[in-house]
Amino acid sequence: MSSYRINALTTWAAQQNGLSKADISLSSAVGDASFRRYFRLTLPNGTTQVVMDAPPEQEDSQPFVTIAKRWHSAGLPVPRVHAANLTDGFLLLDDLGNTPLQHLFSDNATTRAYHTQALTLIAELQNRANPDFLPTYDAALLGRELDLFPEWCLNAWLTLPPPESWHAVREQLIQHALAQPVVTVHRDFDAMNLMMHDQRLFMIDFQDAVAGPLSYDLISLLRGRYCRFSHAQFSDFVDVFYQRARSDGRLPSSVDVATFLAQCHAMAAQRSLKVLGIFCRLTLRDQKSGYLERLPHFLDHLEDSLAFLTEQADFAEWVNRTLRPALIKRLAEIAA
Missing domain, CATH: 3.90.1200.10 (Aminoglycoside phosphotransferase (APH), C-terminal lobe)
Structure with missing residues (x-):
C-alpha cells in the first residue's frame, strides 16, 4: 500500500471522527484473498474501529455497504458501516475483535x-x-x-x-x-x-x-x-x-x-x-x-x-x- 494511500486513509478516518491525524492511531489488522486490507483505528478514548481499504479499481464496495445496511436493519449480526467513501474505497466499520x-x-x-x-x-x-x-x-x-x-x-x-x-x-x-x-x-x-x-x-x-x-x-x-x-x-x-x-x-x-x-x-x-x-x-x-x-x-x-x-x-x-x-x-x- 503506497504512503500516499495510507496517508489519505488515515486523514479520512480521523475526519469521520471529528479528529486530526495526530489524535488517532492506525495499525494493520488483516488482509484477505482479495485486494482489501483492514486497519484497526484507536481513538483517544481507547475505543476502536476498523477501516477497510478497498481500492476502487479492483474492488467495488457498494454491494458490501448495501448488504450491510439491509442485514443490520433486519436484525442480523453484521458490522455497522459508520462511514463510506466509495470514490476512494474507504469504509469505517465496527471493530469485531480478533476471534474468528x-x-x-x-x-x-x-x-x-x-x-x-x-x-x-x-x-x-x-x-x-x-x-x-x-x-x-x-x-x-x-x-x-x-x-x-x-x-x-x-x-x-x-x-x-x-x-x-x-x-x-x-x-x-x-x-x-x-x-x-x-x-x-x-x-x-x-x-x-x-x-x-x-x-x-x-x-x-x-x-x-x-x-x-x-x-x-x-x-x-x-x-x-x-x-x-x-x-x-x-x-x-x-x-x-x-x-x-x-x-x-x-x-x-x-x-x-x-x-x-x-x-x-x-x-x-x-x-x-x-x-x-x-x-x-x-x-x-x-x-x-x-x-x-x-x-x-x-x-x-x-x-x-x-x-x-x-x-x-x-x-x-x-x-x-x-x-x-x-x-x-x-x-x-x-x-x-
Missing part, C-alpha cells in the same frame, strides 16, 4: 457446539434477509464457478486434461443446485468469516451474497477450511439443518431427508471443485501464497461427497486415480 470462529475449535464437543451455533445463524440469515434484491445464483454463475476447476487447476497448474465425464458432471451439479429453494446466500460462510464478538457470532465478508440454493452456506460451513467431518457427523449436521428448515417453511415437506442429503453432497462437490480452481488462480494469477497447501484438504472434501453421488462414479474414479496422484506429485515437486 476457527480459533475456538478445540475438542470434538466444542467444535460441534460452535458449528451448531453457526447453523442457527444460517437459519436467521435465510429467514430474515430478503434475497430478492441480490444477484441470482443461476446456471450461468454456477457454471462459471465450476469452469475455474478445469481452467486453473487442471490446465494452468497441472497441465492435465479434464476427463470425458466432466461435461456431464458439470451439468448434473448445476441441476442439483437449481432444484433447491432459493434463499439469501452469504456465499463464503466459512469459519474465518464468522467473528465471535460479545458472545455472539457476527458475519463478515458478505459482499458476494446472492439469491441461491438453500444448502450452499451449510456446505460452506461443513466443508470449509478447518474441519473434515466423518459421513456420520456430516449427516447429523445436515439432519439438524433439514429439520429446522422443514419446521420454519424454508424447505417443502415434499423433499425428504435423503433427497436433501444428496443435494448437499452435490453442492459440496460443486464448491470443492470451485475452491480447487480459485486457490490455483490466487496462486498463479494473483501471486498469493499459502493456498496450494490447502488443495489436498478440499480434494478430501470432494472425494467425501462424490462417494455418495452414485451418478458420479466415473468422475469419482478419475479423481482418485488421476487427479489425486497428479496433485500430490505437483505439490511434492514444488516443495522440493
Whole structure:
C-alpha cells in the first residue's frame, strides 16, 4: 500500500471522527484473498474501529455497504458501516475483535457446539434477509464457478486434461443446485468469516451474497477450511439443518431427508471443485501464497461427497486415480 494511500486513509478516518491525524492511531489488522486490507483505528478514548481499504479499481464496495445496511436493519449480526467513501474505497466499520470462529475449535464437543451455533445463524440469515434484491445464483454463475476447476487447476497448474465425464458432471451439479429453494446466500460462510464478538457470532465478508440454493452456506460451513467431518457427523449436521428448515417453511415437506442429503453432497462437490480452481488462480494469477497447501484438504472434501453421488462414479474414479496422484506429485515437486 503506497504512503500516499495510507496517508489519505488515515486523514479520512480521523475526519469521520471529528479528529486530526495526530489524535488517532492506525495499525494493520488483516488482509484477505482479495485486494482489501483492514486497519484497526484507536481513538483517544481507547475505543476502536476498523477501516477497510478497498481500492476502487479492483474492488467495488457498494454491494458490501448495501448488504450491510439491509442485514443490520433486519436484525442480523453484521458490522455497522459508520462511514463510506466509495470514490476512494474507504469504509469505517465496527471493530469485531480478533476471534474468528476457527480459533475456538478445540475438542470434538466444542467444535460441534460452535458449528451448531453457526447453523442457527444460517437459519436467521435465510429467514430474515430478503434475497430478492441480490444477484441470482443461476446456471450461468454456477457454471462459471465450476469452469475455474478445469481452467486453473487442471490446465494452468497441472497441465492435465479434464476427463470425458466432466461435461456431464458439470451439468448434473448445476441441476442439483437449481432444484433447491432459493434463499439469501452469504456465499463464503466459512469459519474465518464468522467473528465471535460479545458472545455472539457476527458475519463478515458478505459482499458476494446472492439469491441461491438453500444448502450452499451449510456446505460452506461443513466443508470449509478447518474441519473434515466423518459421513456420520456430516449427516447429523445436515439432519439438524433439514429439520429446522422443514419446521420454519424454508424447505417443502415434499423433499425428504435423503433427497436433501444428496443435494448437499452435490453442492459440496460443486464448491470443492470451485475452491480447487480459485486457490490455483490466487496462486498463479494473483501471486498469493499459502493456498496450494490447502488443495489436498478440499480434494478430501470432494472425494467425501462424490462417494455418495452414485451418478458420479466415473468422475469419482478419475479423481482418485488421476487427479489425486497428479496433485500430490505437483505439490511434492514444488516443495522440493
